[in-house]
Amino acid sequence: MEDKIVKYTFLNILIVSSFLFVGCGSDDDKSTYNKSTYTTCKITNSTALLAENRERDERQCWSDGSQTDKTKALTWCTNKAYDYCNAQYMICDQALSVQVSDKGC
Secondary structure, eight states: OHHHHHHHHHHHHHHHHHHHHHHHTOOTTTOOSSOOOBOEEEEEEEOOSSHHHHHHHHTOEEOOOOBSSHHHHHHHHHHHHHHHHHHHOSSOOSOEEEEEESSOO
């Protein structure tokens, strides 16, 4: 009888330990193994009135960022795009859409 209790207890511990062990590595949000590093910022769309300004805006690309958090990368990219816009135009009144990636310019 004692042998059966020991076997069942050992089996239960083994099963519970297996589930805990499998669960330890499953938190993808905190794992850095598969995360992208966003290094590139590109203006993908501009609502500038003149076609030549839209084309110039949409050629802009910067590769000096390095973020693993997409929200922070987008914030950096948006700031970069509007810094460019404010430096390029006397009045930056167009809307700019941006994209971050790890591909480079």
